[in-house]
Amino acid sequence: MTGKLHQIFVAALAIAGLIGAGVVSAGQKKVDLPKDHRSWKHVRSTVIHDKNNPLFGFLSIYANPKALKTPKRDAPYSEGSTFVGIFHDVVDKGGIMTQGKRLKYVVMTKGSQYESTGGWGFEAYDAEGKTALVKDAKAECYQCHTQVISTDYVFSKFVK
Ligand code: HEC
Incomplete structure (x- = not known):
């Protein structure tokens, strides 16, 4: 050469x-999809069966140990706190709702480098967890999450 x-x-x-x-x-700074998220604590599940809703799916949310250590839900989360949400299709068989095939992942991780989006890095991945989907985290994710500034942009409350 x-x-x-x-x-x-x-x-x-x-x-x-x-x-x-x-x-x-x-x-934007990349937010990886943590490989071990299925071994984290399951926080809650939500089913949104209206296909027109942007959050359509059977959503299961997991939190890493750092996020769970946050003493109060309304306290700021510490650096490295991470949530992963997995969207599955909603299969409704006569009122019995179960998870169908996986649709996508969402991930939120706390870090000072994500100052412009509330100190959280936002990313979404395809069903395989390989292709990152977010082009503008501010518009596509952060803006809706500002509804819950009082709980540090986190919607989910741990379900016992
Ligand atoms: C239209 C509003 C809206 C948009 C847009 C949105 N979210 Fe959320 N997000 C929610 C709601 C509501 C929940 C809680 C769902 C539940 O009740 O379990 C949530 C939950 C989450 C969670 C679990 C932690 C938490 O806050 O409860 C993550 C991670 C997440 N979203 C990431 C993202 C990412 C990444 C994007 C952009 C691709 C995004 N979200 C876009 C409304 C939104």
């Missing part, structure tokens, strides 16, 4: 790396 070509190749690799790391996507 000639010197010039090599330079171009290296630059292309660097850009590909940045995109891969999510740094380039609309200037």
Whole structure:
């Protein structure tokens, strides 16, 4: 490879790396989908069976140990607190509602780098948990979550 070509190749690799790391996507910092979230505490479930509702699905919410350590629900969550929501299809068989196939994931993680969205990083992933779906976290996620500023942008209350 000639010197010039090599330079171009290296630059292309660097850009590909940045995109891969999510740094380039609309200037937002990437929020990973934590691999171990199914072993976290299950916080609550919500079924929204109206297909026209943007939150349609059988939603199960999990919280990591850091989030659960927050002493009061209305206290600010500590750095690293993370919630994962899994949306499944709603299967209604004569009033018995069960989870169908997985539709997508949502994740929220607390960190000072996400200052512009209330100190929470927001991301959504496809059913495989591979492709990040959020282009503008402020408009697509944060704005609706500002309804619950008093509980640090978190809707869910732990269900005993
Ligand atoms: C239209 C309003 C709305 C929008 C838009 C929205 N959410 Fe939520 N979100 C909610 C509600 C309501 C709940 C609580 C559901 C329940 O009752 O279990 C929730 C719950 C969550 C939770 C579990 C923690 C919590 O706050 O209870 C996560 C994680 C989450 N949303 C992430 C996201 C992400 C990421 C996006 C953007 C892709 C998003 N949300 C967009 C309303 C919204």
